[in-house]
Amino acid sequence: MSKKILFMVSSTNVIGPKNRRTGNLLTEVAHPYETFKKQGYDIDVFSVKGGEAPIDMVELDDPTNKAFLADEGLTKFKNTTGIDKALVDNYDAVFVPGGLAPVVDMPDNPTVQNILSSMYDKGKVVSAVCHGPVSLINVKLKDGSYLVDGKKVTGFSIAEEMNYAKEDVPFELEDALKERGADYSCVAPWQAYSIADGRLVTGQNPASAQGVAEKVIAILEA
Template sequence: MKKKILFLVTSAGLIGPKNRKTGSLLTELAHPYETFKKQGYDIDIYSVKGGEAPIDMVELEDPVNQAFLNDEGLVKMKNTKSIDSLSIDGYDAVFVPGGLGPVVDMTDNPPVQQILASFYESGKVVSAVCHGPVSLGNVKLKDGSYLVKGKNVTGFSALEEKNYASEDVSFELEDLLKDHGANYSSVEPWQPHSITDGRLVTGQNPASAQGVAEKVIAILEA
């Protein structure tokens, strides 16, 4: 039976005191999407508010990014369904791409947290990359513990943020994960780094996006 992946994406197109344009980072959408598609998986895209979900259009010359934009990926991003209508039934995994958008509308979002907790507690795979793990930082399970507590995780590092968007974010993702008990690790800025801990898969930065998808596939095919 075909595996089915839910992409859970931001609806936030602006961030910070200077209204920096943002959204889901194109590379972190396209590389996992095309990797899952190549595996033969079905993919749905839901956003926080539904409708057209913003994309941070980086690395437009990248052939995988172009494949996403010229295929049904862009069409799906222009016509996302709202999480208000989401049922997790039938999905095998959820993936949250980064970009700065999730910092705005996923960090303290109870419906998002409920979806991610439900995925995890239903035995499904939960994954995120770069700033996407902000969606996981405050998620609590039924026993009251944080989902990330005691888990080996990664995400965009404080060192990377320092030279990227420190003026636009009000907190460090790395600190959020550590404060809630995660065993956080990172490698040199902008180098690939993805981690599997049980059914939880996280990646550090854009270069890690495909690795996250490959690790999710490894779990689902095991």
């Protein structure tokens, strides 16, 4: 029986005081999606509000991104189910892509927190890339501890944000993860870097998205 992956994505298309256009970053959606698909996994896409989930269409000339836009992946993003309908028992892993969008509608969302805590407490894999780990910062497990406390994690770094969207984000993800007790690390800006700590997998930036998916697969196939 094939493994099932729950993509949990943002419903936001603007961020910050100047209403910067954003969405779920195409590379961070397409590369994991196509990697899971090639492994034979089933993928369902749920968004915070349901309906069309915005995609930040960058790097349109990337062949993996082109493949995603040409297959059923794009159709799924145009017709998502709301996360309040997600049944975590049906899935082996959850994946949260970045882009700036999840910064807006995920950190304080109780349904997001419940899905992530339930998945982890039930022995499933929790994964996120770039700004996606904002979804993790307020997640508490059934023992009352923060999910990221004491875990090796990464995510979009302060050094990267300084030259990208510092004016648009309300806080630095790197700082927020550290404040929750995470053992945060990163590499030079825009270089591929992903970490697995048990069943928690995180990636630093767009270049890390495929690596996150590959680490999730390695855990599920072990």
